[in-house]
Amino acid sequence: MAMQLIIRRPDDWHLHFRDGAMMERVVPFTARQFERAIVMPNLVPPVTSIHAAREYRKRIMAAVPDGMSFTPLMTAYLTDNISADEVETGHRDGVWTAAKLYPAGATTNSDSAVTDVANLHGVLDRMEAIGMPLCVHGEVTGSDVDVFDREARFIDEILLPLIAIFPDLKVVFEHITTKDAVDFVLSAPANVAATITPQHLMLNRNALFEGGLRPHAYCLPVVKRERHRLAVRAAATSGDPKFFLGTDSAPHPRHAKESACGCAGIFNAPHALECYAQVFEEEGVLDRLEGFASEHGPAFYGLPLNEGTVTLEKVDNVIPDMIENGDDPLVPFRAGQTIPWKFVG
Numbered sequence: 364m365a366m367q368l369i370i371r372r373p374d375d376w377h378l379h380f381r382d383g384a385m386m387e388r389v390v391p392f393t394a395r396q397f398e399r400a401i402v403m404p405n406l407v408p409p410v411t412s413i414h415a416a417r418e419y420r421k422r423i424m425a426a427v428p429d430g431m432s433f434t435p436l437m438t439a440y441l442t443d444n445i446s447a448d449e450v451e452t453g454h455r456d457g458v459w460t461a462a463k464l465y466p467a468g469a470t471t472n473s474d475s476a477v478t479d480v481a482n483l484h485g486v487l488d489r490m491e492a493i494g495m496p497l498c499v500h501g502e503v504t505g506s507d508v509d510v511f512d513r514e515a516r517f518i519d520e521i522l523l524p525l526i527a528i529f530p531d532l533k534v535v536f537e538h539i540t541t542k543d544a545v546d547f548v549l550s551a552p553a554n555v556a557a558t559i560t561p562q563h564l565m566l567n568r569n570a571l572f573e574g575g576l577r578p579h580a581y582c583l584p585v586v587k588r589e590r591h592r593l594a595v596r597a598a599a600t601s602g603d604p605k606f607f608l609g610t611d612s613a614p615h616p617r618h619a620k621e622s623a624c625g626c627a628g629i630f631n632a633p634h635a636l637e638c639y640a641q642v643f644e645e646e647g648v649l650d651r652l653e654g655f656a657s658e659h660g661p662a663f664y665g666l667p668l669n670e671g672t673v674t675l676e677k678v679d680n681v682i683p684d685m686i687e688n689g690d691d692p693l694v695p696f697r698a699g700q701t702i703p704w705k706f707v708g
């Protein structure tokens with residue numbers, strides 16, 4: 364019989380579901396593996412009101428297959444002029460678990476986001492007071508800044524000043540990709556944490572150019588040099604509760620990825636947990652996967668641990684080349700490859 368790994372049912376602390384038919388297609392993949400997910404608000408139009416978040420949550424719930432247990436945790440898309448009252452009321456009423464800071468122009472559907480963090484000071488002050496977490500896409504946006512330096516520059520120019528002004532604000536530095544980010548999180552107080560994706564644990568920037576241009580390895584923040592990948596991997600597998608699972612699964616139809624101007628985003632939801640298991644096993648710390656996947660996130664957010672377990676088996680798992688999606692398929696992370704773990708339920 365294959366070796367089994369059984370862990371407490373995990374959560375995904377950073378995820379894109381999209382909307383409409385795409386949402387209906389992708390929700391079951393996440394609901395199968397995860398009990399909860401922090402759902403990103405970068406729809407068109409973005410989720411900037413309590414009403415929009417309630418309606419979006421209903422649509423997600425309607426897409427959860429019968430018999431699966433899943434709770435979407437919604438986020439507010441911060442803009443230059445969102446009101447602190449709206450943010451606070453949505454949090455108090457249990458609609459918004461967190462709020463998301465996208466620097467305007469940093470990534471997919473971020474054009475109407477925050478042009479200057481100074482415009483958010485009133486909102487952040489309120490969030491700090493009520494203990495509402497801030498999720499941060501940590502990249503500066505200037506076209507003069509090298510794309511591989513944008514995360515490191517964000518730490519110096521935005522994050523360090525931010526946590527000095529709001530020392531008690533809960534901050535999740537999302538999808539970290541650099542040693543700089545690891546060092547920053549380690550040196551910051553306990554109210555600053557980070558999520559880590561499978562792709563940033565498994566790929567370095569060579570993956571973008573392996574035998575030709577590889578659009579399915581392209582996401583933002585872009586994958587970095589090997590030394591950064593190793594630092595992020597060491598952080599994820601260290602057992603430190605400041606680091607937890609966030610897939611940043613971000614589906615785009617195949618034609619939008621394989622294009623002269625391909626979209627950023629990697630669709631890893633169908634076998635995310637298996638990818639993390641592979642990394643933890645390679646590092647010889649499979650016993651730490653449960654903390655990273657199922658315990659550190661709830662502890663940071665102040666939410667209960669999930670009941671129940673999930674089971675992975677150590678068997679060859681061939682990832683399909685494509686996943687059917689109407690007339691434009693999705694290409695999953697690690698398409699066509701064989702990975703050593705399989706989620707069995």
Ligand code: DOR
Pocket residue numbers: 379405470471500581582583584613614627628629
């Ligand atoms: O690669 C990414 N895709 N990074 C993001 O920050 C956004 C996401 C998306 O929404 O496609």
Ligand code: ZN
Pocket residue numbers: 377378379403611613
């Ligand atoms: Zn994201």
